[in-house]
Amino acid sequence: MSLLQDLFTRPRRNEQMGSSNENRSVLVVGLGRFGTAAARTLGELGEDVLAVDKDPMIIARWAGKVPVMEADLSDPLAVEQINASNFDAALVAIGDSVEASILTTGNLLDAGIPDVWAKSISHQHTRILQRIGASHVFRPETDGGKRVGHLLASRYLDYIEIEGPYSVVKVLTPPAVCGQTIAEADVHGRYGVSVIGVKNPGEEFQYGSNDIVMRHNGEIIILGSQKQIDKFIES
Incomplete structure (x- = not known):
């Protein structure tokens, strides 16, 4: 049986017996730069990927x-023909x-794919995708621009915005808490942030338990609002 035949006939993950670590089958629709990068990365991570585009020249490339596979999945008949309902997840990368x-x-939601991610190019586009039930909607250029802006304007080593007013950031250990454990520094009580993890120089990454010592030149991953994070790193 070929890889594509196997993808089309294999049961959904939640119907399979065995380890929860089994790879998922993922349908990627749209082979622009973003979709191609996502498809190749998913393949490198061991997922079973099928990339679909309606342009025969892109498929040949x-x-x-x-x-x-060449197909136009804006047509419900094409969705049915590739047995899209057998996939565990889908990424719509049409831009x-x-x-x-x-x-x-x-169409992919109607086919019963339980986890559908979709790329958006505008606020209005995002609202429509959310309303029809996409699991995750993202705007790569906007999200990437906001992230770079935060990194340029702050002392963050890395930045991830999450839902609501909170963010996850990586920062160097502030001088005020160097040499103290998370409990001794009372990080949450004094600053309102939660320490998710600590990477001290020469040591392995550690999750943020209360007995972890935060050392000079170490890196800390914290969760909090902008105001709370700024208060912590300026301490």
Whole structure:
């Protein structure tokens, strides 16, 4: 049986017996730069990937590099023909047509794929994708620009925005807490932030338990609001 036949006939993950570590089957729709990078990365991580695009020239370009198929999944019949319902997850990476993106996302949701991610190119596009039920909606350029802006304007080593007013950031250990454990520094009580993990020089990464010592030139991953984070790193 070929890889594509196997992808089309294998049961969904939640119907399979065995280890929860089994790889998922993922459908990637749209082979622009973003979709291609995602498909190749998923393949490198061991996931079973099928990349789909309606442009035969793009399919020819990527044949042999990732499993590909020519199809227009804005058409419900094409979704049915590739047995999309057998996939555990899908990524709709269409960036050149809002209409095609919305139709494809809706079709994949209607097919019963439980985890559908979708790329958005505008605020209005995002709202529609969320309303029709996409599991995750993201705007790569906007999200990336915000992240770089935060990194340039602060002393953060890395930055991830999460839902609501909170962010996860990586910072150097502030002088005020160097040499203290998380409990001794009373990080949450004094600053309102939660320490998720600590990477001290010459040591392995450690999760943020109360007895972990935060050392000079170490790196700390913390969760908090902008105001709380700034108060902590300026201490």
